Amino acid sequence: ALKVLRTAEYAPFVVFIAAPNLQGLQDPDGSLKRLLRESEILRQAFGHLFDYVILNNDIDETIHQLELVVEKLNACPQWVPVSWVY
Template sequence: MEADIKAGKYLEHGEYEGNLYGTKIDSILEVVQTGRTCILDVNPQALKVLRTSEFMPYVVFIAAPELETLRAMHKAVVDAGITTKLLTDSDLKKTVDESARIQRAYNHYFDLIIVNDNLDKAFEKLQTAIEKLRMEPQWVPISWVY
């Protein structure tokens, strides 16, 4: 794996508890070439590699809601027993700030931005976008065609 990382065969890679992990570019291409939809959750820097005619991605950014909304959402899942992980106001603010930073830096890569201010509605918007992709032609940069 280390040799493949050095050879640039991974879109992303990292180490967790002493183990290497990553997403191979060939694995993504294999899925795409079979006509299936490849859904990736990537670090924003990976968009620079993906945003090519080889992959022709449709990039959806799931943005954090405003801080007050995020607080209320977190309280609701804690109160419902869905999570026991208590996040501090500082944690929530970091999430909102990081979301805004990513949006400023990478906005030109995004085809769609969904603000996750209601989980059910955000999921519905994502499903609608995916269905629309399957049914309707999409605009792509001219450089992807020629």
């Protein structure tokens, strides 16, 4: 879907929220380990399409970083591929 949406019509800014670091976290059923593995697979496969990556170690900090990114997007001009302009 990212490849389809990355066009002049939509001009997306893609923020990837990566799985948290497992250090210090309890993971009795292995779901966090699975989430981390899947997050890394997504990053490897589609990382070239991400404009910004946030590591989700703390939900409040993640939200704050996302808000800052959105504010910056609204305040600053963004680079787009020349093919989107002409």
